[in-house]
Amino acid sequence: MSLSWGFAACCLIAFVGSATAQDETYGQDYAFEDRAPRTPLEKLVAQKLPSLVKIHGASGLSTIDPYATGVIVSAQGHILTLDLIMIQKDQTRVVLHDGSVYHAKLYPSDRKLGVRLLKIDAGEKKLTPLVPSTRTDWSHGTFVVSLGNSFRLAEFSEKISATFGVITARARTGLRYRMSDVDYAGELLITDAPNNPGQYGGGLFTLRGEWIGLNTRIMESKETNTQISAAIPTADVAPYIDHLVRGIRAPAEEASDEPERAVFHGISLFDHGGRQSPPAYVERVARNSPARKTGLRPDDLIVRLDEYPVRSCAEFRKVMRRFAPDQVVEVTFKRGTRVLRKSMKLEEAPE
Amino acid sequence: MRWSLLWLSVAVSCGGSLAAQAPTDEFLHLEPVLQAAIRKVTPSVVTIETFGGTRRLLAGGGSAVPDDAPSGPGEKPPEKKPPEKKPDEEKKDEKLPPLQQAGFLQAQGSTTGVVLTSDGWIAVSRFALNYDPSTILVTTADGKSYHARRGGEDTSRGLALVKIDAQDLIVPEFVPPDAARVGQWTFVLGRTFGQEEPSVHMGILSAVGRLFGRALQTDAYTSPANYGGPMIDIQGRVLGISVPLSRSGRDAGAELYDSGIGFASTIADIMPLLSRMKAGETLHRGWLGVSTVTTYLGPGARLAQVAENSAAAAAGLERGDLILSVDTVDVRNSFHLQSLISSKMGGDPVHLKVGRKSGTVGITVFLKDLPESERQPQKPAEEAGVLPWEEEDKKK
Numbered sequence: 001m002s003l004s005w006g007f008a009a010c011c012l013i014a015f016v017g018s019a020t021a022q023d024e025t026y027g028q029d030y031a032f033e034d035r036a037p038r039t040p041l042e043k044l045v046a047q048k049l050p051s052l053v054k055i056h057g058a059s060g061l062s063t064i065d066p067y068a069t070g071v072i073v074s075a076q077g078h079i080l081t082l083d084l085i086m087i088q089k090d091q092t093r094v095v096l097h098d099g100s101v102y103h104a105k106l107y108p109s110d111r112k113l114g115v116r117l118l119k120i121d122a123g124e125k126k127l128t129p130l131v132p133s134t135r136t137d138w139s140h141g142t143f144v145v146s147l148g149n150s151f152r153l154a155e156f157s158e159k160i161s162a163t164f165g166v167i168t169a170r171a172r173t174g175l176r177y178r179m180s181d182v183d184y185a186g187e188l189l190i191t192d193a194p195n196n197p198g199q200y201g202g203g204l205f206t207l208r209g210e211w212i213g214l215n216t217r218i219m220e221s222k223e224t225n226t227q228i229s230a231a232i233p234t235a236d237v238a239p240y241i242d243h244l245v246r247g248i249r250a251p252a253e254e255a256s257d258e259p260e261r262a263v264f265h266g267i268s269l270f271d272h273g274g275r276q277s278p279p280a281y282v283e284r285v286a287r288n289s290p291a292r293k294t295g296l297r298p299d300d301l302i303v304r305l306d307e308y309p310v311r312s313c314a315e316f317r318k319v320m321r322r323f324a325p326d327q328v329v330e331v332t333f334k335r336g337t338r339v340l341r342k343s344m345k346l347e348e349a350p351e
Numbered sequence: 352m353r354w355s356l357l358w359l360s361v362a363v364s365c366g367g368s369l370a371a372q373a374p375t376d377e378f379l380h381l382e383p384v385l386q387a388a389i390r391k392v393t394p395s396v397v398t399i400e401t402f403g404g405t406r407r408l409l410a411g412g413g414s415a416v417p418d419d420a421p422s423g424p425g426e427k428p429p430e431k432k433p434p435e436k437k438p439d440e441e442k443k444d445e446k447l448p449p450l451q452q453a454g455f456l457q458a459q460g461s462t463t464g465v466v467l468t469s470d471g472w473i474a475v476s477r478f479a480l481n482y483d484p485s486t487i488l489v490t491t492a493d494g495k496s497y498h499a500r501r502g503g504e505d506t507s508r509g510l511a512l513v514k515i516d517a518q519d520l521i522v523p524e525f526v527p528p529d530a531a532r533v534g535q536w537t538f539v540l541g542r543t544f545g546q547e548e549p550s551v552h553m554g555i556l557s558a559v560g561r562l563f564g565r566a567l568q569t570d571a572y573t574s575p576a577n578y579g580g581p582m583i584d585i586q587g588r589v590l591g592i593s594v595p596l597s598r599s600g601r602d603a604g605a606e607l608y609d610s611g612i613g614f615a616s617t618i619a620d621i622m623p624l625l626s627r628m629k630a631g632e633t634l635h636r637g638w639l640g641v642s643t644v645t646t647y648l649g650p651g652a653r654l655a656q657v658a659e660n661s662a663a664a665a666a667g668l669e670r671g672d673l674i675l676s677v678d679t680v681d682v683r684n685s686f687h688l689q690s691l692i693s694s695k696m697g698g699d700p701v702h703l704k705v706g707r708k709s710g711t712v713g714i715t716v717f718l719k720d721l722p723e724s725e726r727q728p729q730k731p732a733e734e735a736g737v738l739p740w741e742e743e744d745k746k747k
Contacts, residue, residue, distance in 0.1 A: 040376045140548040141385045141538070143378050166385075166553045168576075171544035190544070192552045192572050207379055223460030223543050224575035227609065279402040279486065301402065303488055303496070309461065309545070311402060332496060334486060337516075339496040 044145060044209055045162045051130045052160050052202060053079055054095040054149050055104070055118070057086030063178075069148040069160065069202035070094065070118065071214065072129045074245050077102075080214065080237065081201030083109035083116040094120050096127075099157030110240045113186070113232060115214065117244050130203070132234030132241065133210045138189065142167045146193035146231075148202025148215050160202070165193030170233075174222030182219060188230040189213045190221075195229030204231040261325050262349035266291040267302075269313045277312035282333075294331065294344040303339070304332035325349075384585055385538065389551060391587030395466040395523040396549050396580060398490040398542040399475050399499075399513075404482025463542040463549075463580035464489060464513070465592055467622075469522055471497075471515040472629060474621065476579035476594045477504055480511055489515050503628035507636040507696065507721075508565050508616040509594035512628045523581065524588040528619040531559055536585045537569045539593045539613070541577025550576060556590075557612070563636075563693035566614040567591045573613030582615035591615030624696070637695035637718030639663050649684035651675045651706060666716040673706035697721065 037046040051072045059066035070081035079094060081087070092104040102120035109116035143166055150161045168190045175182035189204060195218050204213030213231025221228045242248040266289020270281040280302040285291045302310050306329055308319045323329055325348035332341045462479040466472075473489055480487075480501070487499040495517075502512030537556050540549040554571025561568045569582060573593045581589040596614040624634060640661020644653040651673045657663045674682050677691040678701055695701065697720030705712050 040379055139386055140546070141382070141389050141551045141553075143382050143385075166538075166551050168552055168572075169544040169546055169548075169550035171546050171550075173544055190550070207382065221460075221576070226574045226576065228576075301486060303400065303402065307545070309400060311400070334488065334498055337498045339488065339498055341496075 040207060041145070041164075044205060044207060045147070047209065048130070048145075048147060048203065048205055048211070049159055049162075050097045051128045052097065052147055054152075054154065054160070055079075055081055055087070055201065056093045056095065057084065058088040058091040059086065061085075065152075065197045067149060067152045067198050068200045069198065069215070071201070071203050071211070072127050073117075073132070073241050074129050075127055076245075077120040077122050077127060078107075078129075078241070078245050079104065079118040079120065080241060081116060081118065082214070082216065083111070083114045084200065087116060087118070092118065094118065095156070096122070096125075097157065097159075100125070107244050110237075113237055113240060114184070114216070115232065115237050115240060117241065130211045132238045133212045134235045134238055135210070135212070136170075136187075136233060136235045138167055138170055138206075138212060138233075140167055140169055143207050144189075144191055144193055144212070145205045145207070146191065146195070146199065146202060146215060146229075147205065148196075148199030150196040150199045152198045161199075163193045165191045165229075168192050173228070176220040176222055177217060181222075186236050187233060188216070188228075189233055190228050190230045193229060263320060263323055263325050263327075263346040264349040265289065265320070265344065265346055267296065269302075269316060271313035277314035280310050280313050280316040290344050290347055294342045296331070296333065296342070296344075297335070299335070301334040302331060303334055304330075306330050381536075381585070385536075385551075385553075388538070388583060388585055388587035389540065389549065392523050392540065392581055392583050392589065393549055394492045394521040395589075396492060396540055396542060397464045397466060397473060398461050398545070399464045399473075399479050399579060400461045400488040400490070401479060401482060401484035401486065402488070403485035460543055460575070461545065462575065462578055463540070463593075465579070465581045465589065466491075466520045466522055467512075467625065469518070469520045471517040471520060472502065472625070473499065473513050473515060474579070474592050475511050475513055476592070477506065477509045477511045478575070478578045478595050480504075487513055489513065491517070491520065503630065503632040503634065505616075505621070505624060505628060505634040505696075507634065508621065509596050509614075510592060510616055510621065512625075514629075523583075524586075525618045525622070526584060526588045526590050528617065530588075531556060531567060531584075531590055531617075533558060537567075537571055537582050537590060537615075538585075539569065539571045539573055539577045539580060539582045539615070541580040541593075543576045549580065552577065554613070559617075561614060562596055563690060565620065565694070566594075566596055566616055569613050569615060570611040571613060572609075573615070589618050591617045592621070635697045635720035637662075637692060637697050637699050637701075638721040639692050639701075639716065639718060641668065643685040643688065645685065647685070649682075649687075651682050652685045652688040662716050662719040666714050668703075668705065668714065668716070669707075671707075674703055675706050675711065676704040678702050692718070 037043045053070045053072060055068045055070045057066050064086050066086045068081055068084055070079040073080050087106065089106055094102050094104045102122060104118040104120050107117040107119065146163050147160055154160045170187055170189055172187050175184055189212065191204065195215055199215050200217050202215045203211050204215060205211055212234055214234060214237060215231045218227050220226065266286035267282055268284040270283040271278065282296055282298050282300045282302065284298060285296050302316060304310055305319045310316045310319055323346055325346055328343050328345045330341060331344050332339065462476060464473040464475040467474050488496055489499045490496045497515035497517060499513040499515045502514050504511035533556050535556050537554055539552045542549055544550050552572040554569045556567060557570055558568040567582065567590055577593050578595060580593050582591045582593055583589055593613065593615045627634060640658035640663045641654050642656045644655045647653040654668060654670055654672045656670060657668050674688055676682055680691060682688050695718055697718055699718050701716050701718060703714045703716060705714050
């Protein structure tokens with residue numbers, strides 16, 4: 001009996017002792033000057049920041065921000081960033097984490113990705129390049145840290161800003177930048193770590209320290225008409241880096257999405273050409289056509305071709321341009337109150 | 352042996368307290384838990400696609416042009432209207448005014464829904480139905496698509512029901528109202544980007560009982576990307592349905608998406624209203640139809656005016672009456688009265704204790720639906736997902 005009380009007393013003392021021990025050190029740990037990073041999140045940020053640079057470019061236009069961020073990708077001083085208008089020959093300067101400034105040499109950009117490589121000559125200075133991850137299967141809900149010079153808040157040798165969120169989605173989405181459509185075919189890592197002017201060209205990292213994305217400009221998603229924060233997956237930029245830094249040629253380009261031969265499907269849509277393109281109702285199905293062979297009928301409403309949604313006649317035509325003759329397309333359509341799915345083999349349009 | 356046990360437990364306690372001082376890696380632990388939560392609720396998160404629509408959404412006051420007007424010289428007007436437009440639907444179109452929304456043009460991408468019953472009742476955001484679509488398609492997590500018909504809606508919660516013909520749909524776990532704690536993790540999921548996994552936005556629960564007891568507030572981004580989708584906790588249980596709601600009513604609430612303020616209709620409040628919405632009813636916030644004397648600070652609320660044709664008038668309330676209690680809750684002041692009444696729905700009965708010169712009387716009032724005229728005159732319409740919150744001192 002008394003033993004168990006003694007045991008309880010010891011536990012209580014130990015517990016109370018530990019609590020007060022923590023209180024004594026609490027204030028010291030939060031002194032203003034840098035304390036050594038302790039948590040994995042703090043260590044991650046501390047480790048990656050020296051590999052990020054501040055980029056300053058040509059100013060003079062009110063619509064462009066003359067500052068951005070970049071990532072060091074080679075020990076010789078290659079830096080990856082976005083292909084921004086402000087990056088001009090003889091006007092681009094790079095500031096390293098220690099505050100030193102260098103002129104940057106420009107490499108040809110990759111137009112499709114919208115990225116550009118720069119190079120500085122840092123002399124004897126040791127640079128810490130980052131290796132881009134080549135994984136493409138990041139799960140939604142993965143925690144990410146975004147590093148970038150938001151709003152140019154970090155001047156000279158001040159530390160670049162860090163913010164936190166999750167991967168919201170890994171997706172392709174129709175994009176708009178400042179009122180014009182953006183033709184970007186690849187997937188983006190959409191996050192809720194907020195993206196701000198200046199953060200472009202910065203990095204997106206997982207908690208385990210993998211560099212997985214290059215922050216893009218702030219764009220609008222056409223699916224939602226709202227702004228999204230996104231990063232280009234590093235797996236997509238790795239070949240560009242390899243090619244220019246290491247001279248490794250990328251494999252031959254895949255065939256583009258626009259085939260040269262026109263397809264014939266035999267579907268005439270009820271498209272009265274009004275101001276807003278109407279839904280894709282079938283008006284007529286041509287005799288001996290792929291659509292007739294598939295069993296499509298007038299008044300069917302086409303809602304999807306393969307995985308692409310078809311919300312209007314205009315969208316039907318746009319999606320159709322992705323396919324080639326002899327390709328088998330899965331047509332999802334609504335007939336009355338049923339939703340059906342049938343395969344249709346496209347033919348080549350006659351001359 | 353017992354002594355060694357004692358020393359062992361002391362050693363363990365001390366060791367435990369030392370471990371408590373080591374750096375925490377809560378995010379590394381949280382990540383797989385979050386992903387498990389997402390996987391748990393994913394089977395119940397559906398995609399909503401709408402087609403066609405007879406309402407035009409205008410930005411900032413432009414004129415409404417009918418869809419079938421020729422857009423250029425030499426274009427013929429249509430010979431035949433698209434199918435499925437029944438005569439009574441056309442009549443309905445004539446009554447509805449064009450929607451006006453300042454500066455925000457609603458996109459027609461797909462939106463999100465949550466399975467409420469295994470036989471196919473789905474909760475969607477009222478926002479998704481703004482265009483009054485002629486066709487609604489629901490795609491469940493396993494890739495099957497269904498034609499959906501509209502059920503009823505709750506305009507005070509920005510929610511609508513649709514029904515699909517399905518069996519054995521997977522219903523998520525719903526959280527009881529007392530289980531939500533301010534500061535807990537909340538995640539809002541959506542289907543808009545069309546991936547197999549739903550999209551995720553992360554945040555915390557900022558407040559409960561917002562908008563007169565109807566909604567949970569979060570700083571997770573809510574936007575058309577996830578309106579209609581579930582707000583879940585770290586265990587994958589549904590707390591509420593993400594919807595655009597707004598205190599002021601001046602915008603649709605959808606414009607708050609970048610502000611760190613988002614709302615989700617509390618799921619525990621939705622389920623009791625399900626049978627009325629399944630029957631096709633359109634539910635509105637309850638309306639008493641009185642204004643109070645602002646110089647009277649309580650106890651109770653003194654009536655300044657009773658609106659004609661209001662629920663209050665029908666029950667015999669008069670100018671000068673002092674409302675002492677609502678359903679046995681003592682009314683402290685005018686704000687309290689508004690709070691008590693506004694949390695109710697049109698059709699709900701409220702039992703009031705009213706003080707008059709002649710003595711105290713008990714009056715039962717059947718609240719009416721908040722009328723169109725009370726909702727945002729010259730401001731964006733109710734149908735855009737706006738909640739009609741009146742300014743101070745006006746009719747309750």
